[in-house]
Amino acid sequence: MSLLNDKQRHCYDVVMSRIKNGCIFNSNGIFLNAPGGTGKSFVLNMLLDSVRSQGKIALAVASSGIAATALHGGRTAHNMFKNPLMEYNEIRTCGIKKNSELARLLQMTSLIIWDEVVMANKNTLTALDITLRDILGNNKFMGGIVFVCAGDFRQILPVIRGGGKNEEIDHCIKSSYFWEGLTKLELTENVRLNTNDVENKSFAKSLLGIGTGETGPVRLPRNFGIKVKTRKDLVKKV
Structure with a gap:
């Protein structure tokens, strides 16, 4: 904890307070804006370790395999949540059955972290949101699970086959219906x-x-x- 700078500590405290007292906050969704070198992975891993040390379940995913290796226990989002392969303008649900082991795991989950979310198509996040609301029987965003997504808009946006700049912007997370409801945090000090x-x-x-x-x-x-x-x-x- 002593290695965290002020902004990193603020991000840590906000997320942990949402997990502890989620019912008193309007939003359980958090976006962490963090350029490379600001210690994003360090903060995310500290959150994962802290939640797990309390005997709670924290899931870590990323939009790419390389980014997933930087998270403790990280996997790609498609691997973890069985995201469907779909055309960029489709909206579907994840391939998770309600009575499956994965569904039971999600019902006990306190925290989900999704890194490099900027390159994810907003419809893959929508698919997860719809699926979690159904599995948990909770109509809050992501079924009420504290959801931390992180990324840097200086990096690549979703790749749209045959699309241009407008299509990429239209399908990034900033164009999603839940973007305005996310609590925005940021790291700025380049370590x-x-x-x-x-x-x-x-x-x-x-x-x-x-x-x-x-x-x-x-x-x-x-x-x-x-x-x-x-x-x-x-x-x-x-």
């Missing part, structure tokens, strides 16, 4: 900038500059990557 490692500090600063639009054209350094001349060499190097 990577506090390192004594000059190279990492420089990389973190340039990455933030790209994300905020303060950097002009991005030029890769000459020693970035390995140059190959044939497909065979490419396969070998990879």
Whole structure:
């Protein structure tokens, strides 16, 4: 706990208070806006560990497999919740039967964390919301389970087959019916900038500059990557 900065501690306290006293709050949904380097994974894992240490169930998912590995016990959202494969404009429910083991697990769950939610199609979140309301018999958002979704809008939005910018925006979480009802929290202090490692500090600063639009054209350094001349060499190097 002593390693948390002020904003990280505030996020931690807000989520834990919702779990403890959920009935007195209007919203059980929280969005954590956190650019890379602000300690998002650190905070999310502390929440998971704290809830589990109390003997409660906390589920951790992410929109991609790589992001899921950063969470303790993390899995992809599609794997955990049996999200249907659907066209971007469809709305369906998750493939979870009411009398299944997974349904019983969800009925006992106190916290769900969904990382990299910005790249998720809003309809996959809608499918989970509808499914949880049905399984838990509770018409509150996500069936009343405290739901923390995290991400960074500097990164990629949902990929829409054949779609353009407007379609991507229309299907991101900000365009969902529940966005306005989410409690918004954010992390701003980039912990990577506090390192004594000059190279990492420089990389973190340039990455933030790209994300905020303060950097002009991005030029890769000459020693970035390995140059190959044939497909065979490419396969070998990879």
